[in-house]
Amino acid sequence: MTRVALVTGGTRGIGAAISKALKAAGYKVAASYAGNDSAAEKFKNETGIPVYKWDVSSFDACAEGVKKVEAELGPVDVLVNNAGITRDGAFHKMTLEQWNAVINTNLGSLFNMTRQVIEGMRNRKFGRVINISSINGQKGQFGQVNYSAAKAGDIGFTKALALENARGGITVNAICPGYINTEMVQAVPKDVLEKAILPLIPCNRLGEAEEIARAVVFLAGDDAGYITGSTLTINGGQYMV
Numbered sequence: 001m002t003r004v005a006l007v008t009g010g011t012r013g014i015g016a017a018i019s020k021a022l023k024a025a026g027y028k029v030a031a032s033y034a035g036n037d038s039a040a041e042k043f044k045n046e047t048g049i050p051v052y053k054w055d056v057s058s059f060d061a062c063a064e065g066v067k068k069v070e071a072e073l074g075p076v077d078v079l080v081n082n083a084g085i086t087r088d089g090a091f092h093k094m095t096l097e098q099w100n101a102v103i104n105t106n107l108g109s110l111f112n113m114t115r116q117v118i119e120g121m122r123n124r125k126f127g128r129v130i131n132i133s134s135i136n137g138q139k140g141q142f143g144q145v146n147y148s149a150a151k152a153g154d155i156g157f158t159k160a161l162a163l164e165n166a167r168g169g170i171t172v173n174a175i176c177p178g179y180i181n182t183e184m185v186q187a188v189p190k191d192v193l194e195k196a197i198l199p200l201i202p203c204n205r206l207g208e209a210e211e212i213a214r215a216v217v218f219l220a221g222d223d224a225g226y227i228t229g230s231t232l233t234i235n236g237g238q239y240m241v
Contacts, residue, residue, distance in 0.1 A: 005220065006030045006069055006076045008056050008085030011043040013182040014132065017209035018080055018216045019049050025217045027078065030069045032056070034083065056083045056109035057101075066116040076117045078128040078220045080156075081110050086184075091145040099146045104148035110157050118165070127170035128220045131158050132212070135178045135235045151176075153229055162229030171228035173219050178235025181206040189234060203236030 005022045009015040010031025019031045032052045033040045040051045050072070052067035070076060084106045087098035114129055121127025136144055137151025155174050160171035179185055179197055185206060188197065198204055215232055218224055233239055 002026060002028050003077040004028045004030070004070075004074045005068070005076070005078035005080065005115075006032065006081055006113075007080040008032045008109065009034070010049075011040045011051055012036065013184070014177065014180060014209045014212050015080075015082040016043055017213040018082060020047055020080070021045075021082075021210065021213035021217050023047065023049055025221075028073050030073055030076075032065060032069075041087040056112060057104040059112045059115075062109070062112040063116055066098065066113070067235070070120075075120050075124065077121070077124075077126060078130070079114060079117050080095060080130045080132065080216055080220075081113055083109055084134075086134070086144070086147055086152075088143045088147070090143055094146065101149050103153075106147065107157070110154060114161070118161075118170075121170050122165065122168050125169040127165070127168075128224075129158075129161065129170070129172040130219050131174045131218050133158075133174045133176045133231070135176050135233070135239055138176055138231075138233070139211065139240060142169070146193040147226070158231070159229045166228050166235075169225075171219070172229045173227060173229070174223075175212060175215055175219075176231055176233045176235070176239075177207060177212050178233075179206050179239045180212060181208055197237040201236040201238045202240065205236065207236060 005027040007019045010019040019029050023029045029049050032085045043073040044051045054061040087102050131154045133154040136148045140148045166231040
């Protein structure tokens with residue numbers, strides 16, 4: 001029986017690469033998105049992967065969205081919590097809106113989404129929850145107190161949920177990407193990239209979204225059944241520097 005995978009933020013950037021890789025690996029994939037209808041429609045037409053629009057920072061929206069996905073594709077076996085936003089600014093100037101938006105989307109969404117599927121996974125004695133955190137949740141980042149706090153919280157969420165469900169055939173793991181060649185990083189000025197970012201990466205290049213996606217496919221598979229509560233760091237060695 002073909003397993004169902006749901007990827008939040010699954011129509012652009014790293015999320016799109018994850019959705020495509022899971023489909024290529026034989027999963028029935030659903031990709032959720034928040035607001036870019038044109039990008040989602042283009043993704044759907046190019047890949048044949050069904051897309052669903054909802055706000056992952058809303059518990060009720062997640063409940064309704066997951067219910068629709070499961071009605072159309074079947075119970076969710078693999079959940080990839082990938083959706084995230086940035087609202088950068090130095091903390092002494094950060095607004096409550098900037099703080100809440102990032103915490104609710106990047107951390108709150110893990111509860112909002114995983115809570116919808118965890119009981120079904122426990123009943124079926126199988127599940128994979130894969131949370132996309134960040135190197136900045138491991139080391140912090142200037143101007144990203146909100147983002148770093150949320151992404152560090154993702155790691156704590158991963159470890160605790162893994163402990164609760166390890167006996168039930170459910171694994172919970174986190175992936176922490178470094179600088180990945182997505183639209184967001186491509187918007188960084190070339191001189192900043194070459195002088196301030198690449199010198200910090202021992203591999204001397206940006207990562208590719210497909211490299212994150214391959215790690216997700218591995219963690220989602222049966223061969224990764226003994227890996228849980230782990231944090232896989234994919235950053236070209238940057239965290240060592």
